Amino acid sequence: MPHLSTYVGLADHSEKTLAESLRAVADGHAAEVDVFHTCHLLAGWSDEHRHLLAPVVARYGEDDVEEPERLHADGLAEVRSGPVGLLRDLQDLHVLATLVQTTWTVVAQGAQGLRDHELLQVATTSNAETTRQLTWLNTRMKAAAPQALIVDP
Amino acid sequence: MNDRIADIHGELTPHARGTVWPARVDLHLEDGLAEDDVDRWVQSACLLCSNGCGCDIAVKDGRMVGVRGRATDVVNHGRLGPKGLYGSTAWSRSSDRLTRPLVREGGRLVESDWDTAMGRVVEVSRRLLADKGPLSHGFYTSGQLFLEEYYTQAVIGKAGIGTPHMDGNTRLCTATSAAAFKESFGADGQPGSYTDIEHCDAIFLFGHNMAETQTVLWTRILDRTRGEDPPRIVCVDPRRTLVAREAEATGGVHLAPRVGTNMALMNGLTRELFVHGWVDEAWVDEHTIGVDDLRAVVEPYTPDHVADVCGLDADDLRRAARIFGESTAVLSTVLQGFYQSHQATAASVAVHNLHLLRGMIGRPGAGVLQMNGQPTAQNNRECGADGDFPGFRNWDNPRHVEELATAWNVDAMTIPHWAPPTHAMQIFRYVETGAIELLWISATNPAVSMPQSARIREVLSADTCFVVVQDLFLTETAELADVVLPAAGWGEKTGCFTNVNRTVHLSEKAVEPPGEARSDLDIFVAYADAMGFTDKDGNPLISWRTPQEAFDAWRAVTAGRPVDYTGLSYDTLRGPTGIPWPVNDEHPEGTDRLYADGVFPTDTDYCETYGHDLLTGGAVTESEHRALAPAGRAFLKAAPYTPPHEEPSEDYPLRYTTGRTAYQFHTRTKTGRSRSLDAAAPDAWVELSVPDAARLGIDEGDRVRVESPRGAIEVRARVGQVMEGAVFAPFHYGHYDPSGGTPDADHRLANELTMTVWDPVSKQPYFKTAACRVVKVRDGDGPAPAPTTTASAPATTQGRRSVPATSGGAPTSSRVLDETPDYPLDPSRDPGTPTATRRP
Numbered sequence: 001m002p003h004l005s006t007y008v009g010l011a012d013h014s015e016k017t018l019a020e021s022l023r024a025v026a027d028g029h030a031a032e033v034d035v036f037h038t039c040h041l042l043a044g045w046s047d048e049h050r051h052l053l054a055p056v057v058a059r060y061g062e063d064d065v066e067e068p069e070r071l072h073a074d075g076l077a078e079v080r081s082g083p084v085g086l087l088r089d090l091q092d093l094h095v096l097a098t099l100v101q102t103t104w105t106v107v108a109q110g111a112q113g114l115r116d117h118e119l120l121q122v123a124t125t126s127n128a129e130t131t132r133q134l135t136w137l138n139t140r141m142k143a144a145a146p147q148a149l150i151v152d153p
Numbered sequence: 154m155n156d157r158i159a160d161i162h163g164e165l166t167p168h169a170r171g172t173v174w175p176a177r178v179d180l181h182l183e184d185g186l187a188e189d190d191v192d193r194w195v196q197s198a199c200l201l202c203s204n205g206c207g208c209d210i211a212v213k214d215g216r217m218v219g220v221r222g223r224a225t226d227v228v229n230h231g232r233l234g235p236k237g238l239y240g241s242t243a244w245s246r247s248s249d250r251l252t253r254p255l256v257r258e259g260g261r262l263v264e265s266d267w268d269t270a271m272g273r274v275v276e277v278s279r280r281l282l283a284d285k286g287p288l289s290h291g292f293y294t295s296g297q298l299f300l301e302e303y304y305t306q307a308v309i310g311k312a313g314i315g316t317p318h319m320d321g322n323t324r325l326c327t328a329t330s331a332a333a334f335k336e337s338f339g340a341d342g343q344p345g346s347y348t349d350i351e352h353c354d355a356i357f358l359f360g361h362n363m364a365e366t367q368t369v370l371w372t373r374i375l376d377r378t379r380g381e382d383p384p385r386i387v388c389v390d391p392r393r394t395l396v397a398r399e400a401e402a403t404g405g406v407h408l409a410p411r412v413g414t415n416m417a418l419m420n421g422l423t424r425e426l427f428v429h430g431w432v433d434e435a436w437v438d439e440h441t442i443g444v445d446d447l448r449a450v451v452e453p454y455t456p457d458h459v460a461d462v463c464g465l466d467a468d469d470l471r472r473a474a475r476i477f478g479e480s481t482a483v484l485s486t487v488l489q490g491f492y493q494s495h496q497a498t499a500a501s502v503a504v505h506n507l508h509l510l511r512g513m514i515g516r517p518g519a520g521v522l523q524m525n526g527q528p529t530a531q532n533n534r535e536c537g538a539d540g541d542f543p544g545f546r547n548w549d550n551p552r553h554v555e556e557l558a559t560a561w562n563v564d565a566m567t568i569p570h571w572a573p574p575t576h577a578m579q580i581f582r583y584v585e586t587g588a589i590e591l592l593w594i595s596a597t598n599p600a601v602s603m604p605q606s607a608r609i610r611e612v613l614s615a616d617t618c619f620v621v622v623q624d625l626f627l628t629e630t631a632e633l634a635d636v637v638l639p640a641a642g643w644g645e646k647t648g649c650f651t652n653v654n655r656t657v658h659l660s661e662k663a664v665e666p667p668g669e670a671r672s673d674l675d676i677f678v679a680y681a682d683a684m685g686f687t688d689k690d691g692n693p694l695i696s697w698r699t700p701q702e703a704f705d706a707w708r709a710v711t712a713g714r715p716v717d718y719t720g721l722s723y724d725t726l727r728g729p730t731g732i733p734w735p736v737n738d739e740h741p742e743g744t745d746r747l748y749a750d751g752v753f754p755t756d757t758d759y760c761e762t763y764g765h766d767l768l769t770g771g772a773v774t775e776s777e778h779r780a781l782a783p784a785g786r787a788f789l790k791a792a793p794y795t796p797p798h799e800e801p802s803e804d805y806p807l808r809y810t811t812g813r814t815a816y817q818f819h820t821r822t823k824t825g826r827s828r829s830l831d832a833a834a835p836d837a838w839v840e841l842s843v844p845d846a847a848r849l850g851i852d853e854g855d856r857v858r859v860e861s862p863r864g865a866i867e868v869r870a871r872v873g874q875v876m877e878g879a880v881f882a883p884f885h886y887g888h889y890d891p892s893g894g895t896p897d898a899d900h901r902l903a904n905e906l907t908m909t910v911w912d913p914v915s916k917q918p919y920f921k922t923a924a925c926r927v928v929k930v931r932d933g934d935g936p937a938p939a940p941t942t943t944a945s946a947p948a949t950t951q952g953r954r955s956v957p958a959t960s961g962g963a964p965t966s967s968r969v970l971d972e973t974p975d976y977p978l979d980p981s982r983d984p985g986t987p988t989a990t991r992r993p
């Protein structure tokens with residue numbers, strides 16, 4: 001199952017990227033206090049997913065073969081400024097979280113095929129929380145968009 | 154002659170469970186006047202808290218000179234509390250009333266006239282609409298205007314200008330109440346009734362110091378606890394309030410959780426219901442969604458774990474849960490200890506969960522009262538001047554928006570429904586970033602009442618935003634405005650308002666406003682006229698002129714909605730009592746309590762919201778909601794406990810929490826101008842526990858500096874009743890100084906220390922969770938100016954200084970009626986009403 005271990009690695013890696021990026025956006029837009037607090041909260045969820053996955057990673061080995069390199073998305077090392085910048089950053093987070101979600105979806109399928117209950121459990125619970133991360137990102141973008149697009153100087 | 158400063162609740166009239174609350178008529182007249190001296194009595198209701206006690210205003214020589222409780226009113230049965238008695242009319246004749254518009258000239262506010270002042274507003278408004286569009290406009294209103302005024306403002310904002318930036322200070326006091334209803338039941342609307350007090354056998358007060366915030370309602374409870382077959386009281390509050398003492402006296406429980414840990418406590422109580430089988434499984438199956446998820450989320454919250462997180466005794470938690478689980482009819486009330494604290498909406502929703510699990514809703518005695526802070530907060534929520542959509546409509550439901558567009562005869566695209574309504578904290582953020590360039594503030598004082606007040610003052614003072622303030626007085630906020638409009642107050646104008654249990658009162662004009670002051674309704678209508686807002690056919694958007702016409706317009710848009718006013722009119726409201734909505738063909742006399750049939754307004758096409766993630770505030774979509782097929786079932790929503798945003802640290806080792814006192818209301822604009830009330834609580838203070846005070850070397854009355862990472866105050870210390878590790882400060886005190894010469898006036902504003910952070914769902918700011926440190930500045934020369942008759946009472950183990958009891962209110966009279974009037978809808982009228990449960 002070389003490919004499943006690849007995807008387990010991808011899940012781990014993409015959650016790490018998402019957590020780091022959430023924290024970067026939180027701190028970069030700290031003046032938007034709800035963004036600050038919520039992004040930190042959501043980053044904690046991604047940490048927890050990695051924590052739950054750790055024993056599985058130990059079992060399968062984290063196979064960083066070449067191909068998934070192309071799947072890795074770069075995180076947000078730097079944030080943009082201003083209302084439009086916030087909107088763009090939230091959009092980027094949404095892309096990262098979507099990668100996380102699709103990764104969990106396929107990992108869950110693999111886990112089912114292999115009857116790996118532990119992995120299935122991790123993938124399912126993590127996926128459910130990724131959905132909540134995506135929902136919040138959507139909600140916050142919707143709130144920010146009109147002002148950013150129409151009024152921002 | 155009763156001193157109602159010394160005796161807050163007045164003479165009690167204890168009575169047995171299931172019997173009508175007796176009537177007692179309270180009266181206060183200024184200047185030693187007698188009842189016979191009064192020229193006219195004008196029907197109204199008290200506007201100094203959300204209880205909405207029915208009263209008549211005494212008029213003598215064209216002036217308001219006092220109030221008398223209305224014996225026939227279902228809310229108060231004639232009673233009035235100290236704020237209502239002493240604070241209702243004194244402000245109206247103050248020499249510092251605003252009587253002419255002011256405009257800013259060369260950095261100073263100077264007297265002007267209406268044409269000039271309104272001309273400036275209209276000129277800026279027109280220019281901004283042309284250059285930047287509607288999102289350049291923000292409105293921040295109140296919880297103290299009338300329904301007709303909110304509705305008019307809502308139509309102007311939503312259909313005239315088309316801005317989503319409308320909110321009120323209701324965001325600070327009551328937003329969580331509305332949000333919690335929407336999450337659990339699908340729409341706003343108080344399920345319970347005050348008459349539940351007569352029928353319950355247990356009352357849970359969650360973060361609700363009712364003995365001070367709604368004194369008359371508390372009297373109603375005392376009349377049960379001192380009567381035959383009394384209910385047990387359970388109090389959740391970090392201070393040893395009068396409510397906490399009543400809990401001890403009735404064999405109930407006082408739970409004092411660490412500030413910021415309510416959610417852990419609620420999860421612990423919920424888990425106990427599951428563990429002991431105190432769940433009405435059949436009812437839950439039929440009437441709710443989500444029980445499995447709730448059970449799973451609360452599972453880790455064992456009594457010991459909760460005791461640890463909250464700093465409680467695990468057995469107290471068990472006892473409280475048992476009272477909830479074994480009583481036949483439980484009434485719960487909730488207020489700022491939950492609404493303004495960490496995880497506000499989730500914790501308030503958890504109160505609903507307890508009731509839903511036991512099927513304890515919709516029958517006499519078994520109910521929930523999510524309270525409001527301010528007297529007309531409910532109307533702001535109903536009418537939509539706070540960002541909600543009129544008639545509890547769902548901004549995210551295109552058909553609801555279309556209904557409003559039809560009613561107003563405007564293009565639905567004008568109505569800002571393409572984004573969630575902007576909440577107050579975000580409105581101020583948009584002012585700060587320069588995106589909002591016109592901010593119109595009516596009847597509220599954010600410079601004192603908002604968190605992190607130094608920041609708010611800076612925002613309001615910046616010259617990027619044109620600030621309009623309409624108010625009765627030159628408040629701390631008005632001082633920062635570009636245009637100040639003098640407003641008529643209560644008794645100087647006519648309008649309706651609705652109290653916390655849905656009871657609508659008409660408040661009639663008793664006297665003329667001073668000088669050139671105008672009603673808020675007239676001001677909004679004048680603005681709409683000057684702006685030339687029209688509907689699709691070119692007719693004026695605001696077609697009404699008088700309060701009654703505005704009421705009729707409002708009534709029409711409530712048809713078919715939960716908040717149905719169609720059966721109400723000014724005529725019916727001129728009767729003996731206020732009337733609780735819905736009032737319609739089905740319920741011509743009104744409705745005492747909602748959800749008697751266990752059917753909730755959760756249907757996807759009917760509900761006010763599709764709901765939110767309680768931890769993040771992420772919005773549920775229409776299709777997700779439809780997939781749940783709620784169809785009239787209530788939601789059981791769960792959330793784990795998360796630690797507060799600011800925990801004590803080495804630098805700031807104590808927990809800072811703000812709150813209220815019985816004698817003052819809001820920022821004291823009215824109560825500070827009543828001599829009796831002002832003298833009872835003339836200046837700010839902080840309360841410390843005995844052990845903390847001892848550790849810090851602080852004695853009663855010493856001057857202390859209280860500091861958070863955001864700011865500091867210097868006031869006198871009361872060594873009092875807070876739990877160890879907590880510091881309490883009343884939020885009422887800005888630099889407005891009625892008696893003059895108060896040395897603290899410039900450094901006593903409690904919100905200097907609070908944080909800018911809010912609940913993810915209700916967006917209500919958290920005033921109760923900040924870390925602070927306290928240091929002694931110097932010895933005091935007398936006791937702290939805190940009342941002794943309330944939760945601020947000094948600790949029994951007193952320090953060096955003895956504290957004289959609070960007293961000295963002007964005379965009032967109080968008369969218990971031999972014959973109790975007949976109260977419509979009161980279940981106690983019918984001796985056949987079962988007070989016991991329909992389920993054992």
Ligand code: SF4
Pocket residue numbers: 199200201202203204205206229232233234235236237238366367368369370
């Ligand atoms: S309880 Fe509230 S409404 Fe009633 S008199 Fe007191 S302040 Fe007024």
